[in-house]
Amino acid sequence: MDKNQNITDIAVSCSNVSKSYKDVRALNKVSMEVPRGQIFGIIGPDGSGKTSLFRILTTLILADEGAAAVDGFDVVADYREIRKRVGYMPGRFSLYQDLTVEENLNFFATVFNTSIKENYDLVKDIYQQIEPFKNRRAGKLSGGMKQKLALSCALIHRPSVLFLDEPTTGVDPVSRKEFWGMLKKLQKENITIIVSTPYMDEAGLCDKIGLIQDGEFLTTDTPRGIIGKYPNKLIAVESNDMHQLLIDLRANELSKDCFAFGDRHHVSIDHALTTDSAATKDIIREIKSFLLNKGHKNLIVEEIEPGIEDCFMQLSQK
Amino acid sequence: MRQLLSFVRKEFYHIFRDKTTMLILLGIPVIQMILFGFALSTEVKDTQIVVLAPSHDEASERIIERLNGSAYFNVAGRISSNREIEDAFRSGKAKLVVVFEDRFGERLRHDGKAHIQLIADATDPNAATTFTFYATNIINNYQQDLMGAQQNPYIITPEVKMLFNPQMIGAYNFVPGVLGMIIILICAMMTSIAIVKEKEKGTMEVLLVSPMKPIYSILSKLTPYFVLSCVNFGSIILLSVFMLKVPITGSFSSLVFISLLYIFVSLALGMLISTLANTQLAAMLISGMGLMMPVMLLSGMIFPVENMPMWLQVISHIVPARWYIEAVKAIMIEGLGFMAVWKDVCILAFMAFVLVIISIKQYKVRLE
The missing domain is CATH 3.30.70 (Alpha-Beta Plaits)
Structure with missing residues (x-):
């Protein structure tokens, strides 16, 4: 079977996904569907289950119940396939602090069997801003620059779906605005973006949002639709x-x-x-x-x- | 392949940029060799002794002369009463006190029988045993000379020959031990910490969500420590041959072969530890408790395994260092070839096989 046949117009979907840690119910029958090329915002306070949902979708943890698929691939059975085609930026800065900016980007490029050159046009806008510091260790970068580097690393293999877990937490308002500008540009490259944030003011920038609390979606709709209701x-x-x-x-x-x-x-x-x-x-x-x-x-x-x-x-x- | 190379390069960056750790890793073997070689020597040499010889006769003076004249003892002083014996130990003046009985020479001549008491500081029992052993030998020698002069017809002379290490040089014993310990610590402890560090710092999360095969990331973690261990192996061997004058009497290629095998076992052990621990501290504790202690105590490095209670001997069978140290002793000191250590090689190979299987089975492709 041709692999591309798996790629449907639904980039990410999950139905009735539940996850518990000991006696805490992190996710309770969560369902959602994200069409290709959309920016989907998962918005909710800390501890509402955002990270758990991200980890299930990026195949890092297993759900207790329910099914989920990314690019048409099941997160359990086809996890290897998913790992090839998604970009993931965890909530915590997760690059090598003792490697330089350039070394980090180079490393992640080779890990994904590609090179900086190959996809430079995609990361150019973002990477150019940190390129003057390319010989600086990642640990010595400012918060905004770290975030740009992490985004560059998550993008270097031209993922079809990009998962950004609280990318703007702890980032100053100007950089936050800039960051959303970059996301809009990436969207034009037909990259589906799933982004979580505790900031309600960022919700309006998404095509569709899911309001999450205590592991349950309160509603999923367009920002306008939610306000209309x-x-x-x-x-x-x-x-x-x-x-x-x-x-x-x-x-x-x-x-x-x-x-x-x-x-x-x-x-x-x-x-x-x-x-x-x-x-x-x-x-x-x-x-x-x-x-x-x-x-x-x-x-x-x-x-x-x-x-x-x-x-x-x-x-x-x- | 490019993936793997890039990953290995990254691992070397991690090690080279953490200068303190690298210095420790490369410095430990050198420091240990020097410490064991010179400072912590268990050889008996110029040990201070104190003599109590109330009779001042010829026989006792002869024996004192012989004790003092030997390389092992130095007569640091004389005391005149039993009450001073304890003081001699307390003040640190003596490790051994030699007490001749009253009228020693007279009794020896008339009764043909006289007593010497050897009082040793047994806070270090091994040392005390060695001191009394050497002192007894010297006294026996004198006795035999005496008998020889009197033409005694019946003499049984046990002639002791210290095989492979005639001068009883301590280095012969500890070089294999240090090798066994350094290699397992650097390979197992450092690799497990390096792998767990990725989990703790969150970089494992990003690595997992990539096409990188787990076996690649493990292999590339192991490579730098494999290289480091080879360097350490080299420096220990060089130091032992040129500084401590411990020759490699057996087959050098067998020594290298079994060392590489042992490095591999240790690396596999590190992999296994990394699958059990989630924090660097836990990895450190597990390898500290699980490796350092057994290697130091149960490998025969310091205490002979044969003298241990049965249950400890049984446990010592699963300590890889035990087999390695045994084999290195056989090759380096006893000068034997590969055929003498095939059993150790088989055991180590089996351990490597089991460890690799378990750790691959245990390796988590997800976060939990």
Whole structure:
């Protein structure tokens, strides 16, 4: 049978995958499907099972139940085949710290039976940024540069699926933005990218996302689709005493949920109360006067569009 | 093949860039040879003794003269009463006290029988035994000379000949021991640590998700330590021949052959340890407990295996160093050829085979 026949339009799929460590259930009947050429984001807090899922898909650990396939190959039976065609960047920096940048890249190129020259065009954009330091030991690089080197090493054999486990954790905001720019470019090379992150703001950059918590997908959809399904109205509130504000808002019977979001508090109002825009305006006015009575100053209360994080909060409340 | 070469090169980088470790690896054999060769010598030479000879007669003075005149002892002083004996040991002045009884010469002449008491510091029992053995010999010699003068018709003279090592040089014993220990430690301990390091640092995770065959990554881990061990083998042999003057009396090619086999066994052992341990510390402990102790204690390197209780002798059979050291002694010291050590070779080959099979079976292609 020709190997290429195995390559379907579904790059990664898994169904009902479960994994337990002793008495901790890391993954509970997880299912997903990622079409070729998409960026799929797995988004959830630490300990939600992201790394376990990555390790199952990259054939590093075995699932207790369920089946998974990458490029049409089963992760258990055809693990050798998968190891030839995927690129994997673990959450922890996993290159040789005592080898130089160039030696690391060279080593991983030969491990995958290729050379830097052969696929230079693919890594060029990324590698050029660290090339001035090619004789520096990898252990002496800055966080952002380490990450670029790790990505170059994971890409050097032109993988068909790229697994990036929390690539932007601990990386500064500018480098993070840059990094997502690189991913978008790779996507154009028809590389499927599975990326996990604890940062909700990166979710919007994916084609499709899965929100994961306690080993279960809360939902998988496009970022827009998830936001569209947000059932409540959302208002943002700000005052001179943010701590007291949170307490007061939670005490108010109109607010369904209230969370601190950076410099503002997000209050969700049950959709039953906000059937039209006039009703919403009334509620905003009501909350405003309630807070003024409590003695809050510099008060701002306004309706906002929900973000992925709001959706995550709402879904994880269930 | 290119994969393998690149991997081996990477392993050499790891070793060469960790200067301290490399220095230790190459320095240990040299230091051990020098330590064992000069500092930790068990040979008896110029041992300080103290004499208690109250009678000051001719016979006792003759014996003292002979003791002092031998290469083994130096009379460091004389004491005049039994009470001072303990002081002589306590102050460190004496390792052996020779006590002649009252009127020693007179009794010897009249009764034909006199007593000498040898009191040795037995905190080191081996040394104490050796001291008394040498002292007794010297006294016996004197006695025989005395008898010879009196024409005693019945004399049985046991003539002791120390075969293969007539001068009882300690180096003859420890060179094979050091070889056996250094090789197994560097091969097994260092390779297991090197493999486990990849697990601990997370690089194993990336390596596993690659087309690299496990056997390649193992082979390339073993190669540098194989080379290092060969270098160490060379330096130990050079030091022992030129510095300690221990000749290789037997077949050199047999020695090299069995050493290479032993290196291989040790490497396989390291592989096995690496499949059992998940951290460098664990690998260190397992090889420390599992290798260093048995090799030092059960290989015959320091204590003769034949004198051990039965159950320890049984355990010693599974210590590869025991067979290797036995074979090296046979070849280097006794000057025997390959035919004399074929049994050891077979045992080591069998061990290598079993270890390789187990560790390949145990090798994890996944993280857990």
